[in-house]
Amino acid sequence: SQQGEEDPQALSIQEGENATMNCSYKTSINNLQWYRQNSGRGLVHLILIRSNEREKHSGRLRVTLDTSKKSSSLLITASRAADTASYFCAVSGNTPLVFGKGTRLSVIA
């Protein structure tokens, strides 16, 4: 399966700390995307990293991609209570995006 798998399943940190989530996948990909989902809402696209890119930044988000290890990480720096959400990676190949099960992040004020 091409599905991305996030790790850890749940993460709880204090406000101001950094949060790191990981995603592993099994097949070759065109790109990898990260999404955020607030409770009871739809997913929101955060960032896309192409297979020929190694690192990408967007505000407080930093994404890395290691195609040799088939893994990606999402780093949220200086976390805020408003970052509390579930975060999903989605891998893109020749089919529709395949989403992982997500990491539930809780940021405690």
Add this chain to the structure above:
Amino acid sequence: DGGITQSPKYLFRKEGQNVTLSCEQNLNHDAMYWYRQDPGQGLRLIYYSQIVNDFQKGDIAEGYSVSREKKESFPLTVTSAQKNPTAFYLCASSEQVGNQPQHFGDGTRLSIL
């Protein structure tokens, strides 16, 4: 503002009843998708459509049906053949199927009476 509208937000189904979930987008996207999300789980693809009058089964299409008569609309019918329909249903769209980011609606929560 461009976006995706799902309705209703909450829906209740009786035994043996078919129900239809609405999804409308004004982003001029060709591709549209339906996902099912169970508590604490990821998204599972039910159906997707690359273009008007075309749609493909996803991983869990049994008990569901769709139509794509207009570019902006992709309704999902949960039939009585779907024995465990209680879930959160999400509709999404993208410019094309495959690599582009998807835009999501805010979901419909379906429960059984």
